[in-house]
Amino acid sequence: MDLLGIAENTVKIILILGLPSLLVSMVIGLIISIFQAVTQVSDASLTFVPKMILVSAFILISLPWIGENVQSYTKDLWDLILIFGKQ
Template sequence: MSEDMVIGILKDAITTALKAGAPILLVSIAVGLIISVFQATTQIQEQTLTFVPKLITVALVGLVGAKFMGQTVMSFTERIFEIIANITQ
């Protein structure tokens, strides 16, 4: 196993993790920003006001994007198994 192969696998792993996690992270950041602006304008400082909407939207994005995220991780796993099979030859 060469150094280039290891670097390629690590790059692929990081890219896959970013692709799989990005939808949830981006929606969570957007909802948090919107709620923060709302709290700043109304001067309501309730902690559950930020937690509950984020929890609901993250759950919805997880349900909607589960197929995409699953396919992304599954294709990475298949590529890793192909690399493992080719190493033993």
């Protein structure tokens, strides 16, 4: 694996780890927007506070999975450092 492959894997890991939180945020935003359209309530804190709380809760719930992926990727990088160091 070369430097370009390492960069490509890094971007993949970033997307895999960030995408679920982004999707949760988008779904929550859509639900709140529908609620605001139906009730005609337009308050800025109505969109921010629930989204912040629910996305934070989702990140806390998925933290073991995120940590496992980061740990696995870091181990792979250290293994690559050892391989490149021997050459």
